């Protein structure tokens with residue numbers, strides 16, 4: 001599994017990656033095997049620090065992704081948007097099937113224990129602050145930061161964390177780069193394949 005794989009509207013998940021996925025479970029959600037193990041460790045460390053974090057959504061099948069998109073667009077139309085405006089808004093928040101990191105099992109949406117949906121003001125909570133300080137230690141990055149929407153193509157999502165492995169996550173955390181920038185800048189500096197090989201090794 002290439003944990004640094006770029007997944008976005010231009011780079012859908014290749015079929016062979018999808019068919020080779022191995023799954024695990026943590027915090028009540030399904031994720032890719034190693035990502036699940038690391039999520040489990042992260043949630044229990046947070047709990048130990050007195051911060052209960054709930055995992056809301058991990059792996060989603062491409063079919064389920066499409067269903068979520070249809071429901072989101074319908075809701076926005078019901079709220080008064082034109083079908084075109086509603087579809088454009090859905091595109092900002094919910095990727096197309098195979099273009100969502102959730103379809104790879106490497107992404108997880110996190111929230112406070114009492115929430116049953118993602119929270120726009122999640123960034124204000126102790127849970128979000130704990131994650132900003134600690135998620136990289138477990139190999140997770142805040143995937144869609146503020147001020148990077150022009151690069152990621154996705155609005156700020158304080159709840160969406162992506163597993164990339166601890167070494168890459170620490171570099172991304174320290175540098176303030178988003179994943180696209182990280183892959184770009186580090187590709188210039190290192191042999192890209194070498195970097196990938198180094199960073200996709202199994203966690204100890």
Ligand SMILES: [Zn+2]
Nearest residue numbers: 107108109160
């Ligand atoms: Zn998400």
